[in-house]
Amino acid sequence: MKLATLKDGSRDGQLAVVSRDLKTAHLADGIAPTLQAALDDWAFISPQLSDMYQMLNSGRTSRSFDFDPAKCMAPLPRAFQWADGSAYVNHVELVRKARNADMPASFWEDPLMYQGGSDDFLGPTDEIVLAHEEWGIDFEAEVAVITGDVPMGSTPDQAFQQIRLLMLVNDVSLRNLIPAELAKGFGFLQSKPASSFSPVAVTPDELGDHWQDAKVHLPLRSTWNGKLVGQPHAGVDMVFNFAQLLAHLCKTRNARAGTIIGSGTVSNKDAKRGYSCIAEKRALEMIDDGVASTPFMLFGDTIRIEMLDGAGKSIFGAIDQTVKQAEAKKSR
Amino acid sequence: MKLATLKDGSRDGQLAVVSRDLKTAHLADGIAPTLQAALDDWAFISPQLSDMYQMLNSGRTSRSFDFDPAKCMAPLPRAFQWADGSAYVNHVELVRKARNADMPASFWEDPLMYQGGSDDFLGPTDEIVLAHEEWGIDFEAEVAVITGDVPMGSTPDQAFQQIRLLMLVNDVSLRNLIPAELAKGFGFLQSKPASSFSPVAVTPDELGDHWQDAKVHLPLRSTWNGKLVGQPHAGVDMVFNFAQLLAHLCKTRNARAGTIIGSGTVSNKDAKRGYSCIAEKRALEMIDDGVASTPFMLFGDTIRIEMLDGAGKSIFGAIDQTVKQAEAKKSR
Numbered sequence: 001m002k003l004a005t006l007k008d009g010s011r012d013g014q015l016a017v018v019s020r021d022l023k024t025a026h027l028a029d030g031i032a033p034t035l036q037a038a039l040d041d042w043a044f045i046s047p048q049l050s051d052m053y054q055m056l057n058s059g060r061t062s063r064s065f066d067f068d069p070a071k072c073m074a075p076l077p078r079a080f081q082w083a084d085g086s087a088y089v090n091h092v093e094l095v096r097k098a099r100n101a102d103m104p105a106s107f108w109e110d111p112l113m114y115q116g117g118s119d120d121f122l123g124p125t126d127e128i129v130l131a132h133e134e135w136g137i138d139f140e141a142e143v144a145v146i147t148g149d150v151p152m153g154s155t156p157d158q159a160f161q162q163i164r165l166l167m168l169v170n171d172v173s174l175r176n177l178i179p180a181e182l183a184k185g186f187g188f189l190q191s192k193p194a195s196s197f198s199p200v201a202v203t204p205d206e207l208g209d210h211w212q213d214a215k216v217h218l219p220l221r222s223t224w225n226g227k228l229v230g231q232p233h234a235g236v237d238m239v240f241n242f243a244q245l246l247a248h249l250c251k252t253r254n255a256r257a258g259t260i261i262g263s264g265t266v267s268n269k270d271a272k273r274g275y276s277c278i279a280e281k282r283a284l285e286m287i288d289d290g291v292a293s294t295p296f297m298l299f300g301d302t303i304r305i306e307m308l309d310g311a312g313k314s315i316f317g318a319i320d321q322t323v324k325q326a327e328a329k330k331s332r
Numbered sequence: 333m334k335l336a337t338l339k340d341g342s343r344d345g346q347l348a349v350v351s352r353d354l355k356t357a358h359l360a361d362g363i364a365p366t367l368q369a370a371l372d373d374w375a376f377i378s379p380q381l382s383d384m385y386q387m388l389n390s391g392r393t394s395r396s397f398d399f400d401p402a403k404c405m406a407p408l409p410r411a412f413q414w415a416d417g418s419a420y421v422n423h424v425e426l427v428r429k430a431r432n433a434d435m436p437a438s439f440w441e442d443p444l445m446y447q448g449g450s451d452d453f454l455g456p457t458d459e460i461v462l463a464h465e466e467w468g469i470d471f472e473a474e475v476a477v478i479t480g481d482v483p484m485g486s487t488p489d490q491a492f493q494q495i496r497l498l499m500l501v502n503d504v505s506l507r508n509l510i511p512a513e514l515a516k517g518f519g520f521l522q523s524k525p526a527s528s529f530s531p532v533a534v535t536p537d538e539l540g541d542h543w544q545d546a547k548v549h550l551p552l553r554s555t556w557n558g559k560l561v562g563q564p565h566a567g568v569d570m571v572f573n574f575a576q577l578l579a580h581l582c583k584t585r586n587a588r589a590g591t592i593i594g595s596g597t598v599s600n601k602d603a604k605r606g607y608s609c610i611a612e613k614r615a616l617e618m619i620d621d622g623v624a625s626t627p628f629m630l631f632g633d634t635i636r637i638e639m640l641d642g643a644g645k646s647i648f649g650a651i652d653q654t655v656k657q658a659e660a661k662k663s664r
Contacts, residue, residue: 011372011588040343078588080410080451083521107516114518115447119412119588130584131485152525153463153658174584184439186446187519189415193484193585252462252506253525256343256410256451326485 001046001053002200003028003165005035005073007123012036013073017052018200022317025067026056035075035201039257042148042164046203067199069317074121074197075167076146076258082118082195083255084142084171084262085111085245087238091267091280098283098292111240111248114187116171118260122196124317127324128172130193136176137297137323141222141276141305142169143234144262145242146201150255159246160214166207168198168220168305168316169262175279175296198305199317206315214241216307218315220266222276223304224297229281230274232266234307299325333378333385334532335360335497337367337405339455344368345405349384350532354649357399358388367407367533371589374480374496378535399531401649406453406529407499408478408590414450414527415587416474416503416594417443417577419570423599423612430615430624443572443580446519448503450592454528456649459656460504462525468507469629469655473554473608473637475566476501476594477574478533482587491578492546498539500530500552500637500648501594507611507628530637531649538647546573548639550647552598554608555636556629561613562606564598566639631657 004025005013015028015035031048032038038045055061086092089107096103122128130137148162177191210217217235221228240248245261266276275281282292297303305319336357337345347360347367363380364370370377387393418424421439428435454460462469480494509523542549549567553560572580577593598608607613614624629635637651 078412080412081449083449086518104516110516112516112518113521115449115521117413117415117447117585118450119591120586129484135584152461177584182517184436184442184444185514185519186418186444187517189445189447189581190584249521252467252509252522253449254452259451 001050002202002206003035003038003049003075004067004200005075005077006071007073011078013077017049017056018067019056020206022067022200022314024056024064026052026061026064028052036258039146039148039164042257069199069320070125072125072199073123075165075201076260077121077123079118079121079258079260080256081259082116082262083113083249083259084116084264085113085240086264087111087240087245088264088267089239090237090269091265094267094280094283094287098286108239111245113245113248116188116192116195120194122194122321124196124199124319125321126196128196128321129324129326130174131326133296133298134176135174138173138175138278139222139224139297139303139305140171140173140265141220141230142171142262142265143216143220144169144197144260147246147255147259147261148257150246150250150259152250152252152254154247154250156243156247159250160243162246163204163214163242165201165203166216167201168307168319170196170303170305170319170321171262171265172196173277173279196319196321198319202315210309214243218307218309219273220276221306221308222274225302228274230276232268232273232276234263234266237268238263297323299323333382334534334538335367335381335407336399336532337407337409338403339405343410345409349381349388350399351388352538354399354532354646356388356396358384358393358396360384368590371478371480371496374589401531401652402457404457404531405455407497407533408592409453409455411450411453411590411592412588413591414448414594415445415581415591416448416596417445417572418596419443419572419577420596420599421571422569422601423597426599426612426615426619430618440571443577445577445580448520448524448527452526454526454653456528456531456651457653458528460528460653461656461658462506463658465628465630467509470505470507470610471554471556471629471635471637472503472505472597473552473562474501474503474594474597475548475552476529476592479578479587479591479593480589482578482582482591484582484584484586486579486582488575488579491582492575494578495536495546495574497533497535498548499533500639500651502528502635502637502651502653503594503597504528505609505611528651528653530651534647542641546575550639550641551605552608553638553640554606557634560606562608564600564605564608566595566598569600570595629655631655
């Protein structure tokens, strides 16, 4: 099934069931007010949402309406946890190579993951509002899962059972703030502003055979200013699958329902597949030419992130955003 | 006023107003079901809670009951954001000195802060359940604030206006996992398990003259296995106040209602004040003797963290926890 959260002026929005073809939707208000509420009691709530989904797909609903991604918040407009992995180790290796830094061999066995801010996510078509182009504004196209409760010490197999939903993410990054911030040793804070999510979150069964080994086996398309710049295959070169990433997070603590785990920037060793973030393009330029010639995003730039199924149909709807300058009074 | 969240089997617990002397409480169920709900609509909800607080303190309530910290969850049992500063730079300097690492001079001007996990907090008397003593289990006694909505780019003065409540924190840390994790460059993940919070959160006016310059001017007492090991003054050597920490967080993004900001381990240059975490004691031993002789916490150890007002009365109630080994099937 496919679920969205519609803007209604509230902080958590209103949960809606969306048809498989993303054309119609139905409020889930009689079942659960918000996606977090559904996740909190998934075993009881999800069959009811699934029933509504069946009816919606068959056209047998009385109160359905046209689905409009522009009216969507992030499926979880605010979440209790957002932890982002770097499962496509090729990306990490390239970015490091560009700055002449070797990558520790352990990165192939021990997942890299950071704890991100989760209190203020952007919807799929919300503007990316930032104060300065000089911060080095970049997109990062990723796949993410939303989980149920995962107890401390869970194995990857146990963690796998708690994967409830999948989404796409734009993990917006401020490249020129990253080096100084990481040098301080405590990870990202200012260099990772609000992330954006796809219009709908889908249950794994929606992916059919493309969901295997806790990976999504489809290309992820990034279109920057109207030009397709990347379509790396999310099932290729993903060194740690979502079950492994989740187990890594839970080594010393529980992860509670509504936890979001990101894959990290999707990246293939085959450079012909293009890129899911500008930093990787610039890394390749550095390695090949000694200079990074592609600039980061400018105010007014657009980024569209989407995943199509084998028949060319959008699975999650598109993240489709414009970068905008913050009002002067709010810039610093 | 003083607010607590009582265990009722739900994920977010039940909001209660607690008397100034921490002896009685009254459910806030007619006003707001949870603390997050109160924070989401603070201007409307807080005057009603305040009225109940006045009545409770004057003994004019019909449904009040004895307040029991053992029945408390964390004031926010799960939060949308937990970002922990290191405002007592003395602590950072000592820990670094012990391992012969210089501290960059910028640490005196640019706050160090990490994004923490916030989906599964512990209540004030909940056991600290962990799999291995070998992880190097440590407490960290801190002060924290809970905020309202703080827009991106807010100045410290603007941020200050959004400080709603204060609490105490035990930011449990796994010292022996930290070096390898920080070496990976993405900050803490496994090395910071669930944090614990004081029984009540209090509005700043409860601190009277002890709340000045966005700092709490009182000693923070840490009692380890029944022995008072530290009572550093939280108003001394705090290089960045809570308003500055909050503005730092909001440089590139909004912080939304319910954000928790920690002070970092409270630490004074005057070593006679003792310590708020074992790592600092061990750092002093390394510097003085070349060897750290005080071990980290063992299963069965207790830690009590409390702050008393000028009259010797507990302001927040006590964090009072025991470290316990996780069941074998869940250890890895």
